[in-house]
Amino acid sequence: MTMKLKFTKALVSALEAEEGKARTYYYDSALPGLVLSITKNGVKSYIAYRKVKGKPVRVTLGRHPDLTVEQARKKAQKAIAEMVDGVNPIHKARAEQKSKLTLREVYADYLKYRGSKLKASTIAQYENALDKHFVDWADSPMVEITRDKVSERHLQISKKSPSAANKVMKILGALFNFANGQYEKGNGESMFSDNPVKRLSHTRTWNKDVVRENKIETSDMKDWFAAMRALTESSFYGQRAAGFYFQLVLLHGVRRREMAKLKIEDINFKQKTFTIQETKSGRPLTLPLTDHARDLFKGQIKRRKKGYVFASERSKHGYIDSFNYLMDKVIEETGIQFTYHDLRRTFTTVAESLDISQYALKSLVNHSTSGDITARYVIADVERLREPLEKIQAFMLDKALD
Structure with missing residues (x-):
């Protein structure tokens, strides 16, 4: 049964929910579409009700007594007017809220x-x-x-x-x-x-991709390695870490974050290997640990037994994720331009100049061989990579002493 009453403050305050019902509705006779909802717990809310495109829409206006009858009628009139025009106020409010999304x-x-x-x-x-x-x-x-x-x-x-x-x-x-x-x-x-x-x-204004070909020239390796050794002898932890980090990246051709995220637990000094767990390809990469690389790792980790090799308490990651300012320092002091990826490019260039097999090189730098049918049948055991890696490193270290 529809209960129509002319809402007043006193009337609304006196109305109660019908016994046995979870919710009771009263309709304002002064303004068709204004409804008072009362729950069995006595919570009273004003609602604007009308069908929009054949579907019933109920817009909650506010609670009594926070909202007066006069205020409820004004808000209901606005909502009903929108619904008459075919606009669902609920959808409109949601859209307005979403339009403010940052x-x-x-x-x-x-x-x-x-x-x-x-x-x-x-x-x-x-x-x-x-x-x-x-x-x-x-x-x-x-x-x-x-x-x-x-x-x-x-x-x-x-x-x-x-x-x-x-x-x-x-x-x-x-x-x-x-x-x-x-x-x-x-x-x-x-x-x-x-x-x-x-x-x-x-507008065709995307910048053209320029293929970088920069690398550390063999004639610059002596000065570059000297600058790295100077960093490792610094009294400041960050500078020492940078010296070890840059050398290890160059001598293994790994990506910057692959080395940055390396953990001490992933270095097996007994078996002379280390494993990079997080790689771009998603495949863990196990590499031989040469004698020179072993000394560099030990120089960085000192007596620590676990955690990141290049640990940092200040970094939110727990490891040093950028050595940019020290890279700029080395570039300024030596005049040798290089980026993180230039170190990787230098490694592959040296490998190719030494006629290292493509299968070995791809395995060392963790490149996919999915497009090479023959390569799928070649399993690159870590020990098979030791000789080519030592050969590449020996070339660069010899140049560092020239």
Whole structure:
């Protein structure tokens, strides 16, 4: 039975839920569509009710007595007017809330749904993009990031590093693609139907990928190794660690984070091997431990028995993830330009100059051989890699003494 009454403060205060019912509804005779809901516990709420496109919609306006009858009628009139126009106020409110989503909030949802599929290094790249290149956008509504802003920011970053500009914009584009499928309006349309990063494709302003060919020349190895030895003799831990780290990366051709994340427990001094557990390929890499590398590792870890080889209490990761400032210092003092990847490139270049077999080289640097049918049948035992690795290292160390 529909109970229609003209709501007043006294009447609403006196009304109670019908016995035996979880919720009782009373309807305002002064304003059709304004409903008072009373639970069996006595909680009273004002609701605006009307069908929108044939479906019933109930919009909660507020509780009594926090909301007066007059205030409830005004809010109900507004909600009912929207519903008459075919707008669902609930969907509208949700859309408005989502329209305020910040870039950082979208990234948090991205991690929530896709984080388990991402590598730690990929997550680090996303966070670096937000904290360094998009720091002024991160906590603002994502819808405010326009195509013009994307073009301007891409150009700005490109002046310092064209490759970095491309990378961070691809990250931004990925977040917009995620938002396109994740958030929608009440009518089912995407809230982020336009990806502003597409401007770079439409205007063909992506920077051209330049294949780097820089490496440490053999004629520079003596000065380079001398600079590294000087770092290892420093009284400062960070400088000593950098000296050992750069040498170990060069002498094994491993990727920067593969060496940075290496743990003491993964070095087997007895069997003369060490294993990099986290690699780009996802396959653990076990390498021979040469005598020279053994001395470098022992020089770094001293008497420690466990933990990261390049441990750091100050780093949130627990290990030193960047030696950039010391790299710049060495470059300034020696004039020898190099990056982390240049060390890896130098290793492979030396290996090729010594006619190290492709199977051995690919195994040493952990490159995939999936495209090589013959290579699938060649099992690179760690001991078979010892001789070629010693040969590569001996060449570079000999040059360091020339």
